[in-house]
Amino acid sequence: MNDRDEGTAAGTQTLADLQHWTWVLGKAQQMMLEHGIHTMGDFPPSDWEKMNVPGWGDPGDFVRASADFWSDTMKLWQRFLDPATPDTRGERPEHARDKRFRAPQWREEPLFDFIRQSYFLIADHMLKGVDALPGMDSRQKERIRFATKSFVDAMSPTNFAATNPQVIERIVETRGENLLKGLQNMLSDLSKGQLTQSATDAFRLGENIAATPGKVVHRTPLYELIQYAPTTETVAKTPLIIFPPWINRFYILDLSPEKSFIKWAVDQGISVFVVSWKSADASIAGIGWDGYVEKGQIDAIDTVRALLKVDSVNVIGYCVAGTALAATLAVLAARGEAAKVASATFFTAQVDFAQAGDLSLFVDDEQLAVIESLNTDGYLDGRFMAATFNLLRGRDLIWNYVTNNYLLGEDYAPFDLLYWNADVTNLPGQWHLDYLRDLYRDNMLVRPGAMKIAGERIDLTTIKTPAYVQAGREDHIAPAESVWKMTEHLSGPIRFVLAGSGHIAGVVNPPAARKYQYWTNPESTESLTAFMDGAKEHPGSWWPDWREWIAGFSGGEVKANGARMPGSGRRKTLGDAPGSYVRQR
Structure with a gap:
């Protein structure tokens, strides 16, 4: 039996963890709501009217726009506290096949399953909120949607050591050495001003890549x-x-x-x-x-x-x-x-x-x-354009490597396509x-x-x-x-x-x-x-x-x-x- 199984069997530790994370998640939701209210206060009433965004001209609109979010949040809490509560929504197909959460811990362990579902719930409602914004032309709305999606991808729990079960397990297995290796990888990337995506010494021009005579x-x-x-x-x-x-x-x-x-x-x-x-x-x-x-x-x-x-x-x-x-x-x-x-x-x-x-x-x-x-x-x-193109697919070309190479401390895999992608002009x-x-x-x-x-x-x-x-x-x-x-x-x-x-x-x-x-x-x-x-x-x-x-x-x-x-x-x-x-x- 591993340490995780022992903690589950003990009962008291699981209850303490549950209480702690319930407080953390509840506090996080409170902070998000308070931040939204304070943000409204940064704009004078004339700006609210110009932007015509729900809740920025009439506080009642903010409450109505939040109703679906809080309803879904309460349902998620009910399922977490009482696993027998049926999930009437069902998991969306794009969530089920999301490669970031393919590790079994994200579904088998109740705490991380809750974190995963909370993330999807918040992300879906943030993007839905953008789609519902009135008074904007399509280009402006697309820019807001792109920025929101980029933010949502950046805030995934897979990108943080404390909320990624694989990273937590790796820290225990390596006694923290994965974080040291990840730090070394990150500092190396910072020094060259570019994200590394493939083993840099695996390919040689004219030998095993660009080698057609x-x-x-x-x-x-x-x-x-x-x-x-x-x-x-x-x-x-x-x-x-x-x-x-x-x-x-x-x-x-x-x-x-x-x-x-x-x-x-x-x-x-x-x-x-x-x-x-x-x-x-x-x-x-x-x-x-x-x-x-x-x-x-x-x-x-x-x-x-x-x-x-x-x-x-x-x-x-x-x-x-x-x-x-x-x-x-x-x-x-x-x-x-x-x-x-x-x-x-x-x-x-x-x-x-x-x-x-x-x-x-x-x-x-x-x-x-x-x-x-x-x-x-x-x-x-050329690094500027490389960063721009990576941002267009940030989930795959940025955050994937933050998790694997900075948090997990993985070695860079040799991949000719990604080697080329980093060979900027x-x-x-x-x-x-x-x-x-x-x-x-x-x-x-x-x-x-x-x-x-x-x-x-x-x-x-x-x-x-x-x-x-x-x-x-x-x-x-x-x-x-x-x-x-x-x-x-x-x-x-x-x-x-x-x-x-x-x-x-x-x-x-x-x-x-x-x-x-x-x-x-x-x-x-x-x-x-x-x-x-x-x-x-x-x-x-x-x-x-x-x-x-x-x-x-x-x-x-x-x-x-x-x-x-x-x-x-x-x-x-x-x-x-x-x-x-x-x-x-």
């Missing part, structure tokens, strides 16, 4: 162009250029060999090139739309065309690089050079930012001023601000003629290039509804595919993994809802579907020799893949 065949102050060595005797005549997002390292598409989209595409008989963007420093501080379109994407397209002596290329744009790719296609169309691109594939990319998701909540004049103040020598430290400051203003705030890209890039007025409706548009059903960065809007602005033939999972896992899903699913619909539909109503679900990865589609733009087959073999043509190479820019910090 290739050569750097072109270098500019903005990017390196990597050409990968073919693995088949013949390859598609039309090569493929991949434009990854410049806010991350390119090797999200070249993780471990089993997950690498680049390796898979090479093995499919495609001549693959990828752009590796330079992490910003003072030398490229002034670069903007013109730079990333003209000196970045168009320069890479022309370089590959000249190197392989082909008329056109296929291109992929991932996330923000897909947004820029749409601008590039519009520039080429305006110049009468659209034929340089045979097909365009968009991975979770947006052009219409009217429904751009939670990230748009961070974009207003005040937030932009803060970002501008963070610019150092004309560029923005700096951003040109003015370019980042322009991107946020022009797109997230003002949504200019979809207004014909509103933007001038590389000397051309941008009109997405002039783009007739065949397009493959992939979205993620659970994408929190580029929501599927927002990605869908691309189909409403481009004029060429479009194949839209909705993949299971989110912004990363929905893209990096090799067929061998046999994970998730994707949906297609051959019919022309006017909305994502209509698309799903008639869609067919396919198990596994969408990559083979894309391979079948892009085969129609392959231009036939050629032997994989000469310039198709990096280092064998007349052009000198500049080193092995993954190149030097990916290593710069």
